[in-house]
Amino acid sequence: MRTGAAAENQGAAWRRPRLIHMKHPVLIFLLLFALALPARAQDAFTAGLTGLGTGFNQTAESVDRLGASGDPRALPLLRALNDGRLLRRADGALLIRDGAGATDALTGAAADATGAEVVRLNNRVRVALRGALGRLQLVSPDPAERQAAAEAVFRSRSAENVPLLDTALARETVPAIRARIALALAASRLMANDPENKLLGVTALGATASPEARAVLLEARATNPAIAAQIEEAVAAIDQRLAVRRAAETLFQGLSLGSVLLLAALGLAVTFGVMGVINMAHGEFVMLGAYTTFIVQEALRGIPMLQPWSLPLAVPAAFLVTAACGAAMERGLIRHLYGRPLETLLMTFGVGMMIQQSVRLAFGAQNREIISPAWMQGTLMLPGDIAVTQNRLWILVFSLVILGLTVAAIRFTRFGLEMRAVTQKRAIASSMGIRTGRVDALTFAFGSGIAGIAGVALSQIDNVSPNLGTGYIIDSFLVVVFGGVGSLAGTLVGAFGLGTINKILEPWAGAVLAKVFVLVAAMLFIQRKPRGLFAQKGRAADA
Amino acid sequence: MSLAMSPIAADARLRLGLRAGLAIFVLLLGIMPLLNLLPVTNPLHVSDFLVSITGKWICYAILALSLDLAWGYAGILSLGHGAFFALGGYAMGMHLMRMIGPRGVYGHPVLPDFMVFLGYQELPWYWLGFGSFPFAMLMVVLVPGALALIVGFLSFRSRITGVYLSILTQAMTFALMLAFFRNDMGFGGNNGFTDFKELLGFALNTSGARAGLFYASLIALVLSFLICLRLTRSKYGRVLTAIRDAESRVRFLGYNTTSHKLFAFVLSAMLAGVAGALYVPQVGIINPGEFSPANSIEAVIWVAVGGRGTLVGAVLGAFTVNGLKTWLTSAAPDLWLFVLGGLFVAVTLFLPKGLIGLIKGRGR
Structure with a gap:
């Protein structure tokens, strides 16, 4: 549970937002990158591949980029990486081991795996992988997977997911999953830094009848004194609907x-x-x-x-x-x-x-x-x-x-x-x-x-x-x-x-x-x- | 020989015979604990098991008497008499729990084990006073009596009779059973009360205490019998029987049928409470299962088998059916429920006056 001290800290951060930015340079980068995403998805995928297997930091960054790309093709690739089945040949080509043989990660054609090395993981890469897989599953062809991903994103809500969720929401056709994604989107907006985005989130959450949304709002009330009134209103609306x-x-x-x-x-x-x-x-x-x-x-x-x-x-x-x-x-x-x-x-x-x-x-x-x-x-x-x-x-x-x-x-x-x-x-x-x-x-x-x-x-x-x-x-x-x-x-x-x-x-x-x-x-x-x-x-x- | 006698004389003779039989029966019961003291090798020795189970049956016989007073004489077929029995038992159980003192598993000086376990800090108010034997004995009759007074007053005043009253009393015992199963009622929930140690300073696990309880039950049975006998032979008893047979007519004659029935019902509930109170220290446990509607209806069949409307019949029925039950549940456990169910059918169809009716039919 959030304590009073944490709330004060957050209040300070609210006044000086730059502090956060300076702590997370990668985050800003991703945020900017993701905003430009819909138009450049194809490029992002191929571009994302480059760093894989060249070093732990480069691998992690490339995993992050792939995760942000929102490209469904990245999903099997990152899964292979997660399972230790992703290989890198000396010429830079990425292969996915598949039983005895291997396929090219980019083209999907059968490929020769001699001399290829397994792309190794460390904890930083694993953390990046978990996030990226979660986000990519939002666009997975399997509805159950999308549902699970929406849940995961909702739980780990953060502002950087907003654009991703936006695209996922636009693409989603199953009503139940749409509702979950919308919920996750609203909750993520609440974590954003600009007040408009926050208010959008509050309004969206207030329009639901979900006890989870209520909990998220109550949590946010402590950290966002500026919009406490709107949050109260949203909570009351949810309470009424729940009743x-x-x-x-x-x-x-x-x-x-x-x-x-x-x-x-x-x-x-x-x-x-x-x-x-x-x-x-x-x-x-x-x-x-x-x-x-x-x-x-x-x-x-x-x-x-x-x-x-x-x-x-x-x-x-x-x-x-x-x-x-x-x-x-x-x-x-x-x-x-x-x-x-x-x-x-x-x-x-x-x-x-x-x-x-x-x-x-x-x-x-x-x-x-x-x-x-x-x-x-x-x-x-x-x-x-x-x-x-x-x-x-x-x-x-x-x-x-x-x-x-x-x-x-x-x-x-x-x-x-x-x-x-x-x-x-x-x-x-x-x-x-x-x-x-x-x-x-x-x-x-x-x-x-x-x-x-x-x-x-x-x-x-x-x-x-x-x-x-x-x-x-x-x-x-x-x-x-x-x-x-x-x-x-x-x-x-x-x-x-x-x-x-x-x-x-x-x-x-x-x-x-x-x-x-x-x-x-x-x-x-x-x-x-x-x-x-x-x-x-x-x-x-x-x- | 019987041809020479008038029916009334035959009836009187029969009644005398039944009374004599009952007296002999009580005497036989009275010497059972003494025979228990004989060495095991003696052919007249009576086993511990037989003494303790007979003690239980005596309590059942008191319950049967009380039910007979309500059903056989007042026409109130209560399917909830087990509730009065259990309430008397619980009152006694509360006293016995208080008498455990600091000898419980948790060693708390005041609180019974289950309360310590459930995190009670002090005794609930309704437990106060149960440390005193006279108070507990008062509650043994007052609590069932009060419940019967409330249920009876409301029902008889609204002229609820027959099967409606039966269903109502059954619902009453069912509701009580559900309530007593709850842990936060303060009555030990599922497990009820057990592990009793002593009563009036006597350790319960000695043969002396067992004999004492046996005699107390026997005396209670004889006293209950005499009270019921006196009551049913009195003018009040006649009116009660008249109410049973034609309630409206008795009402039109100017009697207050509600109070007549209410008195019988409350007295009956009190007797049932006494039976329960004597039963609990002998079996060493009381739990909400005693409230189960099946128990109450089983008590009804004791009375039906013996012959309702005759006090001897109620006692006879309680001993006969329970003797049969004890024998069959060990000899052929699967068969017992068939036999019990069969008893219900056979008695209602073929033997409406019970065993006593059978004996009387022979006597004529």
């Missing part, structure tokens, strides 16, 4: 957690909310869905054509598997306990325990790996540098689609109509010829199937292990009760509400305490409004 970005990212994280909760709770909203059956094995159905994803993935390993489709194919598979389990459970067990919710709770908990243990014995207790398809990996940059992870974005979209499908199934299908009829008045529905037992089984299977689909999505962001579902069951019930039992809209609002509140609390309370707060808040809310946000009114409320 907006942070808010946007928190919102996304909240929505993402909300989508996870929504997926986990949606099945419950059907079985508990619509049917009134409390299924503590719901979490285990989610877990079964995740394991179905794993099985589908393993089964498709042998078929290269279908392999990329394993995840989409797992969705119907998981639905069918868990729906079948749900139907079996409803017909075999739950049916006998209708009207006794507490017993249903205990019984389903026991079933969940057995499912979990079966999976543990069959697949082992360790986590199973699910491979994410390429289109779900990586991070998406939204405008304003808001980072959004692809898999979470997909899950958000997926959860809304599943919600839409669930609503549609209940509203617009024959099955949904029968389901609502049975929920509203079983005896009348039965007398109208609806087979209520069958509808019960199908409804429960439907809710369980949604749990399985949730498992497919959760397999992308959570560990697939036998106790995957345990973590979601309490949250899911709170979401359903919070939103209002029997209301899918309530489940939607409840899930996204609890998710967002949780993520908003996290930065200042920590992840665990935030969760505790949300649990307590949800509990208190339920005390105030026992029927949830979207309370059902009328006769259904007393059921």
Whole structure:
């Protein structure tokens, strides 16, 4: 960190700029040289070669010149020098050793390497090489290399890089790298000696939303009292943008957690909310869905054509598997306990325990790996540098689609109509010829199937292990009760509400305490409004 | 023979039989630590392991009794009774930590090891007073009681019943578990409390102290049983049972159902706290795992297996299920969770009145 003494020194230097110049004659030379660069790049390259291998100082100077040239041809040459593969023949020709043979550094033609000597390095040359390579990489044909170079130049910011960065910026086409180069350029301008250049840098940095730019500005504020006001302004502008970005990212994280909760709770909203059956094995159905994803993935390993489709194919598979389990459970067990919710709770908990243990014995207790398809990996940059992870974005979209499908199934299908009829008045529905037992089984299977689909999505962001579902069951019930039992809209609002509140609390309370707060808040809310946000009114409320 | 008897007489006889069985059972438990003193070669010798594990089961039986009072008599299916048990245990644990004194690894005269390790300078305010045994014992009942009072008051007043209350209590214990896992709560985080040295001046690792704790637990069990018996046979108990069966009707008859339920719930939480406090010195450790929702729901199944709504049943269930657990987890560890899960299913579907119901069915 800069101390006060250093700041004073810098202040003195500001008043007497010539001091710096006299300390670094090479630097001024380079600066002047680089300013004239764009027009004379070709000449600079050939001219730069001359001193190589004639002595350490000459080599170092020539490396500096090559670095300043900004010519891409200098890159392989300096790399060869760095690796000890650059040779100088007695006649002055420079060769690059390439395995057994050698090529002429200037023409690239094969050349005779007899009698050639390796150009030797000392520390001064190495330092020069490092700088030159860094600068030259800015114009490298490889985007990753340019990106790395921009980072390096940003870290070692100095005024002499300004012209170089200017040319690199003009040439650059990849937006992400352009942004990095622009940042490095602005930071380098800040190190320049003339106030106009400095102010240009401050303005450019102030226009970004980067914490790094903020740090650079704060550092510069100590050494540049003359433009402190402008720097303050720029920092404030960055802070504001950062705050907006942070808010946007928190919102996304909240929505993402909300989508996870929504997926986990949606099945419950059907079985508990619509049917009134409390299924503590719901979490285990989610877990079964995740394991179905794993099985589908393993089964498709042998078929290269279908392999990329394993995840989409797992969705119907998981639905069918868990729906079948749900139907079996409803017909075999739950049916006998209708009207006794507490017993249903205990019984389903026991079933969940057995499912979990079966999976543990069959697949082992360790986590199973699910491979994410390429289109779900990586991070998406939204405008304003808001980072959004692809898999979470997909899950958000997926959860809304599943919600839409669930609503549609209940509203617009024959099955949904029968389901609502049975929920509203079983005896009348039965007398109208609806087979209520069958509808019960199908409804429960439907809710369980949604749990399985949730498992497919959760397999992308959570560990697939036998106790995957345990973590979601309490949250899911709170979401359903919070939103209002029997209301899918309530489940939607409840899930996204609890998710967002949780993520908003996290930065200042920590992840665990935030969760505790949300649990307590949800509990208190339920005390105030026992029927949830979207309370059902009328006769259904007393059921 | 039973044909000649009226059903009421048969019922009374059965009740007498159960009581006699319980008395014999308590007597048998009472002589266990004495039999432990016999030489190993004696066929009546009882091993250390059996004595210590029976001591644990006695604590579980108190927990089962307390849960039965809430669920079996008041109809409050609490899935968070493990939290009250753990809070009582933590209160006792705090006292035991203070009793370690300077014998900890770091040798600090006042602060427990984990606080020295975490850089505490002095005891947090909520640790003050736990050096005194009577204060700690007061906290053993007051802390769980206060939590039950708050949660119960808010819930019963809002008329939250049935599964909603169950989920709420489960969320309560889950939230407490997460909170106690945090290091900066001042309760030892993940590791909880352990390495206890002494209680009331007795070193905990002696067989004398073990026997003492065993008897203390046994006395607590008998006392809890008598309190619950007295309570459930009283007019208050009748009203409580009526609330369980038809809360609205009892309310319309002019009873304040909220306060009736609240009293039962708070008393039940206090009993659970006592059970936890007796449990901790016997097992020598308390950590946030005790708050896990699975523990609470396991306690529910003890009561369900024994027969809810009967005090003998709760005790019987606690001993039966835990005996089964101890045997199976060593004989066939993979099988235990199937058996436990199967118990949940079998009891709810086929044996709603539990083992006691089975015995009564035979008695008729």
